[in-house]
Amino acid sequence: MKSIQVELGARSYPIHVKSGLLHNIPKILSDYNHGQKWMIISQYNLMELFGFDLLNQLKENGYQIDFITLPVGESAKSMNEFSRVISQMVEFNCDRSASILALGGGVVGDVAGFVAASFMRGIDYFQIPTTLLAMVDSAIGGKTGINIAEGKNLVGAIYQPKGVLVDPEILASLPKEEVTAGLGEVIKYGAIWDYHFLNDIAGWMKNLDTFPYEDAIAKSCEIKSEVVSKDEREGGLRRILNFGHTIGHALESHLGYGRIRHGEAVALGMKCAGYISHKLGLLKKDEQSNLVETINRLPLPKLRHINGNHLMPFIKTDKKSEKGTLNFVVLEGLGNATTTTEVTEDLIRESLKVLN
Secondary structure (H helix, E strand, O other), rough: EEEEEOHHHHHEEEEEEEEOOOHHHHHHOOOHOOOOOOEEEEHHHHHHHHHHHHHHHHHHHEEEEEEEOOOOOOOOOOOOOOHHHHHHHHHHHOOOEEEEEEEEOOOHHEEEEEEHHHHOOOOOEEEEOOOOOOOHHOOOEEEEEEEOEEEEEEEEEOOOEEEEEEEEHHHHHHHHHHHHHHHHHHHHHHHHHHHHHHHHHHHHHHHHHHHHHHHHHHHHHHHHHHHHHHOOOOOOOOHHHOOOHHHHHHHHHHHHHHOOOOHHHHHHHHHHHHHHHHHHOHHHHHHHHHHHHHHHHOOOOOOOOHHHHHHHHHHOOOOOOEOEEEEEEOOOOOEEEEEEEEOOOOHHHHHHHOOO
C-alpha cells in the first residue's frame, strides 16, 4: 500500500492508495472506532455498487453505522440538501463524537465534508473517493462546499479529513467516459509541477486501455499533498492547483451543471490558460503545443459559439477574485505554474477561440 502524508501539524493525515483497499477499510479504521456513531454519506447507486458491502463489513466488525444518500449530480450541492443531511444526522442520533465516511466523487465529498465541518461545530470524516477526479484532487486538501445560484463552491469551508482511502479498482465499475474525464486533473499536475510526469502522462495516454491509473493516482496525490502541506488555506502556492479552473468553472456555470464534466471543463480551461501563458511570453510555443496535444488525447466535448459574453459574468464572480482583481494561474514553462493579476478581460476573451 502506498501511503502519502499530508503534513499539517496536528491535523496531518494519510492518503492510502492500493487496489483492493475497499475490502480492508474496517481494519484500516479500527484505531478510530471507539463505539461512536458512523455515517456513510453517498449516493444510492454507489451504495448498490459497493456501499452496502462496505456497510455490512463495518457492521460485522463492530461499527455502529448507518447511511444517508444524496441525489446524483450537482443538484446535491445545494443549501436544501445540506440542510436535509444535517437533519438526518440528528434523526440518526449522531452527536459530536460521530464520524462520517464520504463515499463518492467530488459532489459527495464536498457536501459530506461541509456537513462534517458544520455539524456540532465539527466532527471527524474520512474521504473514500469513487471517481478519478476525486481520487487525485477533490478528496485531498480539505476543501468543502456547496453551490448557490451566483456560482460554484461560493459557500464552504477548508476542513481536513482524518484520512483519504483510495482504491483504484473502483474505477473499473464506472463508465469509461467518467474515468477519462478525470484525466484532465491528472494532466494538470504534470503541467503545474512536474514536466517529467506530464511526459509520462502523454505517453500513457496513447492507449487509454492500458493507462496505469494506480501509478498516476499515487503521483498526483504526492504532488497535491506537497502543495497543500506548504499552503493549506490557499494564501499563495495552493492557488496553482486552480490551473484551468477559472475558465473551467465558468464553462460549468454557463452550460449548466451536468452538461459538461468537471474534468472536461478543466481540460478545456487549461487549453485557454496555456494560450494566455504563451501570449504573455511565459510559455514557449512548442510547450503550449505539447500541452494541447496531450489534452487533445482526451475525448472532450465539442463546444460551439462560446464567447466572452457567455463566460465573463461567471469569471468576474470567481472566488479566486480579490477586490475585483483576478488571480489567474499561468505557466512559466511546463511543470512550473504561477499566478498573475495581469490577465486582462480582452486576453481571456481572445483565448476562448481555442474552444471553438
